[in-house]
Amino acid sequence: MITLAIAGKPNCGKSTFFRAATLAQVEIANYPFTTIDANHGVAYVRTTCPCQEMHVPCENCRDGVRFVPIGLIDVAGLVPEAHLGRGLGNQFLDNLRQADAILQVVDASGATDAEGNPVDIGSRDPVKDIEFLQYEMSMWMYGILSRNWAKLVRQAQGRDFSLAAAIAEVFAGLGITFEHVRDAGEAVGVELRTAGEEDLIRFCRELMTISKPMLIVGNKADQAPKECLERLAKHDVVFASAAGELALRMAAEGKFIRYLPGDKSFTESPGANLNAAQRAGLAKVADFMQTFGGTGVQKALDTAIFNLLDRIVVFPVEDEHKLTDGKGRVLPDAFLMKRGSTPRDLAYQVHTDIGEGFLYAIDAKSGMRVKDSLELKNGDIIKIVSVRK
Ligand SMILES: Nc1nc2c(ncn2[C@@H]2O[C@H](COP(=O)(O)OP(=O)(O)OP(=O)(O)O)[C@@H](O)[C@H]2O)c(=O)[nH]1
Ligand SMILES: [Mg+2]
Incomplete structure (x- = not known):
């Protein structure tokens, strides 16, 4: 979540x-x-439930206001x-x-x-x-980086070894990727291999900003x-x-x-x-x-969810006419997808098997089959057709 x-x-x-x-x-x-x-708990983001626009009876919203669960940590x-x-x-x-x-x-x-x-x-x-x-978070990251630095630089002297990839590995637990490291390195504009303490601190700060909005x-x-x-x-x-x-x-x-x-x-x-x-x-x-x-x-x-993390809400259904799942529940699920996601991405989010067996998708609002490359929009209701269930 x-x-x-x-x-x-x-x-x-x-x-x-x-x-x-x-x-x-x-x-x-x-x-x-x-x-x-x-403390760990479940909070909700608020969005419009498409049930009113589509004139279907719905038990998953309150007067057309839909709350979609997210995790919250205090x-x-x-x-x-x-x-x-x-x-x-x-x-x-x-x-x-x-x-x-x-x-x-x-x-x-x-x-x-x-x-x-x-x-x-x-x-x-x-x-x-x-x-x-x-500042505290960047310095904490810098602490981790500097503890590993000598080893990383030594390794990076070998051929075909990318320092950026190694740094990404050190921070993998924070969800930091090779691309994050590359972008942060470019933003500070220094050669990391030979960078001094000050530059590395600036680099960590950039990495933090990119990876944890x-x-x-x-x-x-x-x-x-x-x-x-x-x-x-x-x-x-x-x-x-x-x-x-x-x-x-x-x-x-x-x-x-x-x-x-x-x-x-x-x-x-x-x-x-x-x-x-x-x-x-x-x-x-x-x-x-x-x-x-x-x-x-x-x-x-x-x-935080819709602007900072750029998510949209998409509603997957099995019956594109009644807007229900296999058990007859109306608009049972709401997924927070990254903007730019496609129907295939949605299929994978529903279940890996469904993603792997993805054939095509139907936009329930228009009743039309949609292109694989279609960018999903906030509030879309999508039926996935997959060879797998
Ligand atoms: N006036 C006002 N007081 C608030 C508000 N939010 C919290 N407080 C008060 O601020 C104090 C601290 O609230 P907590 O929620 O315990 O703060 P915290 O950040 O979790 O504190 P720690 O767990 O000690 O880090 C309490 O007396 C709250 O009643 C608010 O929106 N307005
Ligand atoms: Mg507290």
């Missing part, structure tokens, strides 16, 4: 974000290192110099290796210092929190002073109130309100017995949503 990791300094609201997105019971508290072991807090073992050290950087992309949560309200200790709201410049994670989430925006918001807004940031989203998700679970994650507003359920404190809390969240166009949590997840 495509997976995002939530990373950032301690106490910025990572677990609150995680809990809001997964409703898993994880610990939240206003001090650093509340989370020690990474990583322990990282402090400056984590790569040297400070704070909880390196093992948490290791957690990030399983992720396709990273949500970097920063405390937009400037209410926590570099180490995550509570300070007065607005007293820490939140922009300072952006830089350090990328990051989205910055400006959390606690609900209590952020205007100045902090303005400073952060100069960067590419999704503002959020994870605490607000959590309150809404719990209220919706309890049927007090009608709210789907990612909605721009919510409504109170008729007859909901809210007390004054609950009502005041929800009113605050409503204000925030009005200013920011929602709580930002769903937006962050969607932006």
